[in-house]
Amino acid sequence: MDPFDSNNSERASLPRNMIENSMFEEEPDIVDLAKDSTAYPTFPTLDPDEVVYEPRSSRLLVRGLGENDVDDDEEDCESSARLLGMSFMNRSSAQRSNSSPYARQTAPRSCSPPSARTTVVCVLFLVIVASMTMVLYFLPGCTFTKKGCPKPDNKTSNGTDGELFPWAQFQLPRSISPLSYDLTLSPDFDNMAFTGHAVINMSVLHNTKRIVLHSANLNITKATFKLGDGDASEVAILEYKPRQQIAVKFSEDLKAGQNCVLTLDYTADLSHAYNGFYNSSYTDEVGHKRVLAATQFEPLYARMAFPCFDEPSFKATFKVKINRKPEYMALSNMPKVKTTSLANGLMQDEFAKTKVKMSTYLVAFIVGNFTPTSKNVSDILVSVYSVPEKKNHTDYALDTASKLLEFYNDFFDIKYPLQKLDLVGIPDFLAGAMENWGLITFRETTLLVGTKSSPLEKQVVASVIAHELAHQWFGNLVTMSWWSDLWLNEGFATYMQYMSLQTVLPQLDIGNLFLAMRFRAMDKDALNSSHAVSTEVNTAEQVEEMFDSVSYEKGASILLMLNASLPGDQQFRKGIIQYLKQFSGLNTDTDDLWNSLTEVEVPNQHPNVSEMMRSWTYQKGFPLVTVSRKGDQVTLTQEHFLLKSDNTSHSSSMWTVPVTYVNDSCSLSPECAQLFTLSTKSGTLKVPESVKWLKLNYRNTGFYIVDYGDEGWGALRDALSNNFEVLTQEDRASLIHNIFSLSKLGRVSFRQVLSLLNYMPNETETTPVREALLQLNNVYHLLHKRYEQGLVTRMKLYILNHFGALMENQTWTKEESVSKQELRSALLETACYLGEEKCMQQAKKQFKKYVDSNGTTQIPGDLQRVVFSVAAQSVDDWGTLLTMYQYATYDSEKEKMLQGLASTQDTPSIIWLLSAGLKGNIIPTQELPLVISTVCRSFAGNLFAWDFIQENWNQLIEKFPVGSFAIQRIIKSATSQFSTQSHLNQVQSFLSSLKERGSQLRSVQEALETIRLNQRWMERNLPSFHKWLRSRDFSQDR
């Protein structure tokens, strides 16, 4: 999937063992444990907190017995009665499943030996209570209730209605494995609902008395079960809603090796959010509302469309049939094999059975009106689908997808395994895109570009296509076993997206974007709330939260670092090919990848890949490498680069760091870079005494930050002042990023930061300018949000003085180079944001021309945002822009108009925008995270947005799942610019009040940590900042 943009998450070994063990051992039998618990209501001495008596719900059973949720510390050796209860439970569970790794084995802690009298009393008590318990054990739980025991009936029972649900884990038992699904779905747009018929063929891997699978919001109307060649018979379905699981219980064991079939009929509403089988609508060019239904199953939503084993390791084949009205069309992963007319006037499209086994999250189907443009590429039919009126916006995507498909076929040395590849632009879609096998879905802005679109817009489209196509191998063909290793999908697809485009479409200058992305990944990974790339995942929210910059961007960054440090340019590729071939059609974990890469490496030339990379995937954060030099001796020392908002002790994490370095005698070409592997706390390398300066982390391909010490920084600053082109632009950007990071860490003063930036008026390249502007703008925003008006004005002057000449040099006409577009949009957006007069005038002029020509005069794509943002500052033009937004069909332009609208400082307009985004009629709800993040740039906007989020939290999490990247983005944009204690208190008080609605999220911890860090940075720098800014005239600072 491609999105837009503190718990201690150190890897714990237990869950991994649990997953692996569960592959081989029979699971705990919650049914019997539950029977035990039915005896408890009359058991007088049990702690009432331990077991809740009424109602006898599956929630009780799961909470009370299924999980290891009773802390050992709570056990009290002195309480004989309690000990008795526990030992009875343990004994009976031990009899039932000797090898279960899950059953709570509560070894009593050492108690002082009891006296003889105590022993006698205890034994007597034990006998009495055991006898009572035995009697109760054989009585049904209903015996003591007012209602008495109900007569048995054959109706579907609901776990929450009183039946015992036979499973209490987040992950499903491994005793049953699905082989194939036959699915028939009939969406009904009149009622926004659908019916489904699912036939699931399964194989029994271990003897078991139950089948447990997923289902969410499905109303199952009929269920039959057939074992081997036997007859099908109706079965009761139990449901445990909190975990979205359903189950069938059997009185006899299903035996290992048997095959069985579960057939389920069900009805459900089409989802109103962006997941599951959801309905979507758009207004066509003649103003008619059009409806469609599409799917988004990753990560946990296939279960909303059909009952299934909804985990990535349960791969199976799928055969899909869709019943639709004749005026619609349907698409699925596989090509359509036939269409038949049904008696009820509907048409049935039947799609070929998948040739390959796939995970449920990759299944997809769409019903609506779409038109394709197609092309044959190496015997694969590649088609780009759009709504009919946007058909002429599909050519670029088709051409790019074709080129990339050929590239990947060759690069991976494995041919794309399906006969067709569809790319579909969905009018209302939350993520950037989703890699469903053979049927990739996109936002329209990430797929469709018109003939007039700018290279920068093409860069977005090409990047997303390259990412999703890479998934067809990384993720679809070889899939992570569990969400804890999501980075194997996302880190790889992200790395491949940059790597492939550098080869296939070099004119897109994708390298700049990749570098900026690595800086942002480091910023996030420097926080204590970050997590290891491969990390434990045990709840739905934790699964959602894995879709973050650590899985995507850090994952991609460490792959780049590895590739850059391997000898030769084919080693990495060979390892990847070996990995894909060895695990084709299977599931893997992180070690499988490192092992494949280790096997092909050249011995004696490189540290062991597996050893090196494990240090990057199994611990959070990254190293700070400190350089100290005495003559020809250079000592490198590593420590965890951890931004600390409190006085927590330093972590002892260590990495195997492939340190690259260049010096003043040779610093530009790749041949200049030398490699030193730092795998211990410190290491020493030698350089000629004549070397004036060293720059580590050549072109910033490594995931670490370098502190050169006062002398080292001084030498680099002088080198840049003399001739900044002595370093590559990536190295210059890397120095800028590193020194700002060190300032956040408190290692260098802000004055040192600004003194490195003294060379900036000479800088002309995109990456260093953009990085410097971004960092300075961050400081500006912090000051602005604290209402430090004096400093804000000075800061503005500083930026305009340092970048003014470059800003003035920018043109407002069409520009073909992506890199120049990136440079000019960053400069002009800052200039106009800071109210620079010439910039404002130009932007207003462009807008007027655009309005006067009724939108026929084109504003260059990279300048649309700045032009619309300036226009939106006038109330009249804001209204004009809103009207234009409503009628615009060209998606990329429409998005920029929305950003313009959201940059207004006018309070009623801000309030209107936020609520319109939530309603979703004029501004699609998918755009709400973008609206919020843009609104938050202004002082008033940030406060209104924060209030809005607090007031509408429940509605927000209805639209965007708790933990999803949309929620992550919303929290981050609203809180990341706060730096005062009162803001911290407010944010803390609101977020902690959310409880299960979000307070446990990593993004919540990140938000609080960020405010504390901002606060600390301000406390540390504000006094000298005031002094420094007052004492110096910035215009003389060059």
Ligand SMILES: [Zn+2]
């Ligand atoms: Zn992805």
